[in-house]
Amino acid sequence: MRRIYLVLALVLIAGLAAPGAAQQKLKAGFIYVGPIGDYGWTHAHDEGRRLAQQRLPWLETIYVESVPEGQVEPFIERMIQQGARVIFTTSFGFMDGTLAAARRYPNHIFAHASGFKRNRNMATYMADFYQVYYLNGLMAGALTRTGRTAYVGAFPIPEVKRHLNAFALGVRTVNPQATVHVRWIFEWFNPAAAKEATEALIAAGADVFAFTEDSPTVVQVAARRNLPSFGHYSPMQKFAPRHVVSGQLVHWDRIYIDFLSKIYAGRYTADNLADVDYWWLLAEKAVELGGEPGVPINPAFRAALQAARVSTPDLGRVSVYDLVMRRLAQMSAPQMTFDPFTGPIRDRKGVLRVPAGKRLTVGELTSMEWAAPGVVGPWPKEP
Amino acid sequence: MDEGGWVLATAIRAMALGTPILWGTLGEIVAERSGVINLGVEGMMILGALAAFVVAQLTGQPAVGLGVAAAVGGAAALLHAFVSITLRANQYVSGLALTMFGLGLAGLLGRGWEGRPLLDTLPEISALTYAGLGLAAALWAVFYHTRWGIVLRSVGEMPAAADALGVNVALVRYLAVAFGGVMAGAAGAFLSLAYRPAWTEGMTAGMGWIVIAIAIFAAWDPLRAVAGALLFGALFHLSFRLQAWVAPELLKMMPFAFTILALAATAGGRRGQGAPEALGVPYVTGER
Numbered sequence: 085m086r087r088i089y090l091v092l093a094l095v096l097i098a099g100l101a102a103p104g105a106a107q108q109k110l111k112a113g114f115i116y117v118g119p120i121g122d123y124g125w126t127h128a129h130d131e132g133r134r135l136a137q138q139r140l141p142w143l144e145t146i147y148v149e150s151v152p153e154g155q156v157e158p159f160i161e162r163m164i165q166q167g168a169r170v171i172f173t174t175s176f177g178f179m180d181g182t183l184a185a186a187r188r189y190p191n192h193i194f195a196h197a198s199g200f201k202r203n204r205n206m207a208t209y210m211a212d213f214y215q216v217y218y219l220n221g222l223m224a225g226a227l228t229r230t231g232r233t234a235y236v237g238a239f240p241i242p243e244v245k246r247h248l249n250a251f252a253l254g255v256r257t258v259n260p261q262a263t264v265h266v267r268w269i270f271e272w273f274n275p276a277a278a279k280e281a282t283e284a285l286i287a288a289g290a291d292v293f294a295f296t297e298d299s300p301t302v303v304q305v306a307a308r309r310n311l312p313s314f315g316h317y318s319p320m321q322k323f324a325p326r327h328v329v330s331g332q333l334v335h336w337d338r339i340y341i342d343f344l345s346k347i348y349a350g351r352y353t354a355d356n357l358a359d360v361d362y363w364w365l366l367a368e369k370a371v372e373l374g375g376e377p378g379v380p381i382n383p384a385f386r387a388a389l390q391a392a393r394v395s396t397p398d399l400g401r402v403s404v405y406d407l408v409m410r411r412l413a414q415m416s417a418p419q420m421t422f423d424p425f426t427g428p429i430r431d432r433k434g435v436l437r438v439p440a441g442k443r444l445t446v447g448e449l450t451s452m453e454w455a456a457p458g459v460v461g462p463w464p465k466e467p
Numbered sequence: 468m469d470e471g472g473w474v475l476a477t478a479i480r481a482m483a484l485g486t487p488i489l490w491g492t493l494g495e496i497v498a499e500r501s502g503v504i505n506l507g508v509e510g511m512m513i514l515g516a517l518a519a520f521v522v523a524q525l526t527g528q529p530a531v532g533l534g535v536a537a538a539v540g541g542a543a544a545l546l547h548a549f550v551s552i553t554l555r556a557n558q559y560v561s562g563l564a565l566t567m568f569g570l571g572l573a574g575l576l577g578r579g580w581e582g583r584p585l586l587d588t589l590p591e592i593s594a595l596t597y598a599g600l601g602l603a604a605a606l607w608a609v610f611y612h613t614r615w616g617i618v619l620r621s622v623g624e625m626p627a628a629a630d631a632l633g634v635n636v637a638l639v640r641y642l643a644v645a646f647g648g649v650m651a652g653a654a655g656a657f658l659s660l661a662y663r664p665a666w667t668e669g670m671t672a673g674m675g676w677i678v679i680a681i682a683i684f685a686a687w688d689p690l691r692a693v694a695g696a697l698l699f700g701a702l703f704h705l706s707f708r709l710q711a712w713v714a715p716e717l718l719k720m721m722p723f724a725f726t727i728l729a730l731a732a733t734a735g736g737r738r739g740q741g742a743p744e745a746l747g748v749p750y751v752t753g754e755r
Contacts, residue, residue: 121580127582265711281707304664
């Protein structure tokens with residue numbers, strides 16, 4: 085009998101103590117579309133979550149992985165039952181489910197990655213690579229011997245088309261005759277498809293490779309043929325130390341830490357998020373140039389890039405290496421003095437897409453369907 | 468590129484991608500010939516891929532990784548054998564469960580192994596490729612020209628009759644299913660040691676299902692499995708080569724549709740004849 089009193093007392097104490105602790109902590113839930121072990125998109129989001137948790141002592145996080153896109157709502161419900169006050173949903177396909185949940189739980193805070201629908205308690209966020217792809221393109225244009233660069237694309241959607249076009253603009257800046265040959269695999273993750281697409285591009289004579297797919301396959305295939313490539317999303321230089329020139333790296337933790345800190349400080353509430361859209365680029369350090377953190381250009385390619393020279397309207401005649409570093413600095417500055425999508429830019433059919441002196445807006449960037457000059461290959465939904 | 472170059476390049480790609488498919492398919496054919504369908508190929512394959520990668524990383528010996536992967540695949544298959552042969556559970560359910568179990572377990576155990584380059588790899592067109600081709604011929608010979616083949620096939624066609632003749636039905640089925648697992652595990656090892664080479668969660672990406680489809684549409688014939696695996700590999704590669712001229716949306720389905728169509732069209736009357744009569748039916752002594 086006495087033992088029961090003891091248990092009751094403990095339960096009471098725990099019950100009294102728990103709300104006190106909960107007031108101190110902010111609980112955030114992360115919903116992932118893929119497995120954490122994908123070494124791509126979901127892996128990067130989870131790195132961001134873990135870094136945020138390390139940096140913010142008042143933060144507590146929970147997550148679920150491999151959530152099918154149509155079934156996000158029950159997972160949101162469960163996280164809210166588990167006490168999460170902030171929910172991050174990290175796939176475009178979660179958009180409508182997240183919005184529905186945001187309307188049903190007006191006092192909770194939601195943030196949706198890569199989408200465009202917001203609500204008073206739902207923000208959107210994206211770390212975008214188009215500037216980095218442009219820099220990769222500059223280097224690819226200098227390194228191609230056949231005049232044919234290659235791009236293995238996941239899906240022909242505006243996000244990938246924007247990156248591909250930025251890459252092509254970079255290639256053509258250095259090498260006006262060069263082309264970008266495209267193959268689509270219609271999957272975010274499929275190593276076999278990425279591999280055969282790369283082999284097909286090699287057979288078509290391409291000799292420098294960029295891509296959008298969540299595995300280091302393209303890098304590995306190119307390296308086996310002794311051809312240079314650019315890593316994507318995760319550090320991939322280690323998969324081919326002598327062949328990865330550079331690449332794109334993401335730092336979702338920058339966005340997560342900023343957003344959560346503002347919630348904790350009371351600046352963001354469930355009432356003022358309707359206009360909160362993180363569109364973070366190089367300047368915010370949400371993305372980084374390189375195949376390895378802290379290494380914007382693999383030293384193995386330094387000499388080749390310094391030997392290649394190019395004429396520019398604003399910097400005169402410079403080496404491609406210097407041009408990349410200069411453009412990187414310009415785009416990393418708080419006041420961006422350079423943007424790849426500055427007019428005049430015509431698409432590959434000759435239609436003027438960016439008038440002279442104009443820059444594309446975020447809305448125009450996120451709805452891009454046209455193909456840049458030099459792009460060779462299929463382009464579904466080409467206007 | 469000239470025509471000779473096209474043919475040669477496509478043949479090489481067909482052999483590279485065809486190797487894991489062929490290994491998996493031959494294993495599945497043997498299992499199904501004994502009357503046990505195993506839908507767990509994807510699960511066994513990915514367990515093999517992870518085991519091979521981890522062992523190769525730790526020992527620096529890809530060949531050891533391959534051996535361990537085969538053993539892991541075989542052990543996973545024994546689970547299916549126990550549930551579906553000894554416990555006589557529904558083979559389809561048990562196989563599906565094995566696929567889910569394998570994908571889940573490999574994902575869990577593989578955490579932290581993604582993003583690590585493998586220094587010692589296997590070549591893409593390797594002894595495994597030729598062994599697969601040789602094994603197909605050997606299996607064909609065993610099936611149709613040896614006593615073992617007759618025993619295996621009669622267990623799959625009419626287990627009661629085999630039982631009456633003194634054949635240990637359960638033992639034959641156990642061995643056949645385990646052989647299927649060994650082959651699937653080795654196929655997974657090829658993916659993570661040679662074809663990729665790397666570990667990523669979910670890296671088999673549906674290859675196990677392609678294997679099951681080819682086993683069926685090859686009419687459970689090892690030689691036709693060679694044709695199916697190589698045809699699929701060639702078409703899969705060509706679906707990217709041809710994107711320069713044909714809409715990629717159409718090409719996406721081509722390897723799947725054409726391989727199945729080609730195998731089905733050439734099967735003629737053999738498909739009905741080839742399907743093991745007792746496929747998917749648990750055997751209970753004395754019941755008919």
